[in-house]
Amino acid sequence: MSFLYWLSKFSQEAMLVELLLIACVTASYFGFLLIQKRRYGVAKKNIPDHVVRAFLVELLSFSEGFKNQLFGDEFKILAGKGLSVPAEPTVAASGVDAGELAAIRAALATSTAKVGELTALIAALTKDKSGLEARLAAAPASSAGGGADPKALADANDKIGKLESKLAEYEVIEDDLANLKKYQQENKQLRAQLEAGGKTPNVAPPAAAAPVAAPTAPAMPSLEPAVSAASPAPSEQAESASPVAAAEESAAASKA
Template structure:
């Protein structure tokens, strides 16, 4: 058998050499093609960046963005002075990223974590922008309410002045029908303006809800800062609902101001002025009570008018016997 193989190789020697050279050329061509196709990949693997360095760099970017947002809300963090914010923090001051390792191509887990951090940062930035917009709207409403409050205070002072003028006119025109009509007209005007001021003060009660919303937004800002500092931790907990602000009672405000003015006037007035103020206050109380009012009809006779005037004079005498404390108590009941 060995002799037959030798004879076969001797007979077909050139053909076998050609076949062997053909196989060698095919194998060398295949190896060259594989090397050229994977040359870039091999080069990148030779210069691959460790996963810890990439993780530390991303953590530094997140911390810098957190510090910048915290400085905008006066919440601390890095001190931003001179308009300069560091682009990255020193790597020796950063931690984390030890659990990730890349032994060749970039890890799929690392890429997924990077994408999650980017999406989380984008969501936090959108929440921050919406919070800033709502805060600006609330500040604008507060400024408008402050202006309205100043105008209301000025209007209240004007009403107090009108009330003082009405008291003076009532004392000067006591016993005259035309004077009573003018006093009643002025008192009606003052009462109408007072009702308008009360309605405006009721509108100011709505501002208390805006103040409560401002407090809630501040708490949400604190939650956002803590969530950014946690570096991709758990989602921020909902902010606790603040207690509703106490509503303003316009009746108490008006009654307190009126009673304080009356006390000051009664304490500083002479006996003659006290009698005049007592009559004016009693007339004001009588005009505010709808049960005690009786509008004169057009067909009233002169005798009825004279009897009414005499009866009014007798009522004035009986009213003058009342003490200022009784009048003040009646005035507080009417306002309250």
């Protein structure tokens, strides 16, 4: 009531001035709100580049600091590769079961011994093969230059039979060579697993080689000496030299 009474004391001009002041204050307030909305509303949608750049630089500095604290100053990530986190937790070398390590070492020792045995066997067989090839090279000359002695021809037949049986044995060595390669691969894998921290090997322990049947010598055509005082005919010499040629061909095939 006092406010209305105070307003009623003024004239109409005073009332208009008061209304004008009220309108100015209201317009100023709404103008201030509009300016603030335009200024900060645009800033929320479009952030200046320098602000974003400064924020990214700060993030990079923080990430470098965390990386140095976790992995050291010399840690580097290769280009195109990120940090790979294993799906399953790995077991440290100190926590590996002693029985597993003993089994791995036993398998490694067995494979190493087997590789050594096969290497020595291959060296011995290679040496025997070179000697047999030399004998085969000397056999045609001795058979061609010999006379009609039955004992010499029988000895030549025995030697040729032994040589062909030896050459048949060399065909079996291919399986041993395959086993040697297998043991060498298992040896490398076991060594790599031991060096990696004693993880459980995925390779099964080397199985014993299957027994190889004894090779049978091919049937030899008998060489009967021609009972005559003169030298043998050319056809007889060709028949006596044919087993030697067959032995030479089998030796060349096994060598290839």
